[in-house]
Amino acid sequence: MEKSEGGDSFPPNKGQSEVVVSSTVGTGVDFPAKKLARQLDFTVFGQSPAAAVTAVTEQSQKIQPLVMTTSGTQIVPVKLTPVQRPQLQPPPQPQQHMVLMPMKQTAVPPTHPSIRPPKPESPRARPRQSASEVKDGTPKKQKQCNCKHSRCLKLYCECFASGVYCDGCNCNNCHNNVENEPARREAVEATLERNPHAFRPKIASSPHGARDNKEETGDGLVLAKHNKGCHCKKSGCLKKYCECFQANILCSENCKCMDCKNFEGSEERQALFHGDHANNMAYLQQAANAAITGAIGSSGYGSPPVNRKRKSQELFFASTIKDPVHRHGQLQQGNHIKSSVLPSLSSSPGPCVGNATTVGPSKFTYRSLLEDLIQPQDLKELCSVLVVYSGEAAKMLADEKDASKKQAEGQTEASLASSTQERVQNQKDSGSEKDMLDCCSSGDQGEKISMEESSLDGADVSKRRPMSPGTLALMCDESDTMFAAAITSPNDLATLGCNTSSQLPHGQGMTETYAEQERIVLTKFRDCLNRLVTLGEIKEKKCSSMVRGIDFVDQKDMIGNGFTTTEMRNQHDSFNNGVSNSPLPQPRTTQMFSSVATTANNNALPKVHRPDENGDVKPTI
DNA sequence: GAGTTTGAAACT
DNA sequence: CAGTTTCAAACTC
Known part of the structure; x- marks a missing residue:
């Protein structure tokens, strides 16, 4: 299966038409892609080209050839839609997908208008700030790496791991560019040799890709698994050091983390969730808008993922009471009958109700x-x-x-x-x-x-x-x-x-x-x-x-x-x-x-x- | 902005 | 496979 998914064949083989290589976890929820770039999904080969094309956003400003295949297929890194950021991250940001472009029997990397000039040494711009992070809800440019010693030719480099050329990064001695394509290709091969799944999405295990795997429960919760799982020891899986947390998913049985708090019902996790939202006016506004418009659910309003892992702690339903938002939703349930008589002016209709009545205790809905x-x-x-x-x-x-x-x-x-x-x-x-x-x-x-x-x-x-x-x-x-x-x-x-x-x-x-x-x-x-x-x-x-x-x-x-x-x-x-x-x-x-x-x-x-x-x-x- | 912490990746 | 080192992002001050 994996052999045919492209992950093993990076560059993939037998690509014949433009197809989306990665759908990753572009769920629309707001959180930076960051390392999720490595969630490039090679499992969707075979999807309809139309779907592939539509999956690519206009933010594909960084469309660049990545790898040449021996079978005439080229993987082109493309920026994609924002990936959901954990509930802590309000704004969406572009994510990168890779598109297989039909090749014309040439070993020379095709130039692309968007290919930026080689950048041996990128000037500093905004260190440690993801270019794709957004502020005020406005998507920004793609993330910029700050690699210094890896020449951006190892998975340490997010750009490289994402399958994109460095573009406007702050890296030193960057070889992840078109001018160093041979070295780059070599690095890709070496990486794949070490780990054939290196460029495969980290989040998702379904053969249909991350998108399929990141089921949304209707209120923004994302059900997905980290393929490898995290190995966090000190962060409690509640910081962005943790890839699961960063991907807005709960730790799963794949994880080997210690003292994990990234599971549904975790008080620490919810406390973190609350605190962040409490200080985030955007979420309040979003919730209000969602309630008014009825556009509640999948991605409008971040919420903790559902429980996928319960290591040493039990679910604390009661703990959700601490959560104003959760309680809000719970009260919404109780108050639904009353509010439902005002469908046009009061609470949001269907979605809200449906969520409130069908999801688990930690789910929440929104009220006008x-x-x-x-x-x-x-x-x-x-x-x-x-x-x-x-x-x-x-x-x-x-x-x-x-x-x-x-x-x-x-x-x-x-x-x-x-x-x-x-x-x-x-x-x-x-x-x-x-x-x-x-x-x-x-x-x-x-x-x-x-x-x-x-x-x-x-x-x-x-x-x-x-x-x-x-x-x-x-x-x-x-x-x-x-x-x-x-x-x-x-x-x-x-x-x-x-x-x-x-x-x-x-x-x-x-x-x-x-x-x-x-x-x-x-x-x-x-x-x-x-x-x-x-x-x-x-x-x-x-x-x-x-x-x-x-x-x-x-x-x-x-x-x-x-x-x-x-x-x-x-x-x-x-x-x-x-x-x-x-x-x-x-x-x-x-x-x-x-x-x-x-x-x-x-x-x-x-x-x-x-x-x-x-x-x-x-x-x- | 510099320094520290963290965990994945790379290496042995 | 396990342990160590390297690395860069995340985080703190």
Whole structure:
């Protein structure tokens, strides 16, 4: 098997087309490739060239011929996608893959545009800083070695081990370049002679390569094994000295390490994990984003690998409680039902839930920063307010139109007739407002706040009684299909509209009213969302500052169900209170709602009372 | 930035 | 295969 994988045939033989030589562990998680360069995967020979090509990133700035084969195949080192760095390393970085390039029966190493000029002695640049490390999430250049005595022709040299020429490295007496290709080739052969697997990936044991072997569990955990295993003695396998740790994998039975702490459940490992994340704002932001977008799981947010090795220590599930993130996830599980009723605004949907319910105790998921901030009743009230706004807008427009119409025609009509019409109109207005409030109250009474239910409600209501365009607009996402199916003719549309709209004499007026209603509703809704964003940012900052406090015990009250700091609690309450008349300065959440409510006709806003979470009845709208 | 520590690679 | 040395990255100060 290995003979055919290319590792033994470095240069490989029988390469016929451009294929990816290494897929390594490019899982997308953020950690520097570093020594993982030696995880070059020769096991994927035979993969489709298309897949191979797509696997190569544009960062293949260092595409260089590496080894000439006797069978017309050339291994070309290429930079590849970032490899996952242990949870401690936030940013991704390019990794190197090797691509077999078809040769043209020439023993001369083909030149490549990206081949840099020979560099006998590289000037110092950033010593000991991987060029491929990234800062601020921006991928940087490939790692640069600092070899001094190996001429970059031994596996000590990461460039050499990666199968790439040194490029911009800080090495001395470098022979890992095109000008020293003969010596380089000789070194490769010698290396392969010593160890036929020298250029094979270190991480992964599957014949399909590292990628296949590094299973991701959905939350960033990587299941993989170091082929040879580490032999750490003093680092506890919790430093980058350890290749397993560096590869973001747990030590396995292949390892011969001493005092290993790189296993799932290791308190030290988790403590390290926590501490690093606590100081890493990027992770917080990433988690927040993941929660919001639902892009949770495989690579968005580093997490400890699953247990692969339990030497002398048992799993400490309880220890994960120390982990704010873990606890977060656990609480998320417990809180899922509650949060799931707000799929669009609250926690992230599927992935989060799936992970939380299917993975082991050390897995964690992410919650929206707004999860505990927005309650179902909040949404209900928001919808109610918007519906009221819609009705008010329609009413005002109708009044204006009516007034202008009367001004135009009133000159010639009897004052009695005019006043009669006005009375009728007012009655209609009242009726429309009443209808709209009925719509709202119907929603309230139903207590069906979940999106799916509200959608059904909307469909039912639309059959029973007219709905304002504002209401329909609020339901557009959920009931588009039903709404479209229900409206089979313009008459239906008119029927669906609230009476306020139907009272308008002309379709044109109705359209304008609808437009105005929609504009108002959407504007207010946008304002609410903007404020939610602000609140989320506030919460994030708060979370971050507390996480930085190192004292994770205190974070219990911050993350998860207990995330109700005074500020956020107030915000939440104010959210519920809406346009409460509290003399105290209103938190931002209050402003979010009050801005909606106060800009409307205050006299038209109904007073709705409902018990809050604590059973207290408070005025809301 | 210099010095130390560490563990893989190389060597015996 | 085991022990030692070399080496360069990781780490510390």
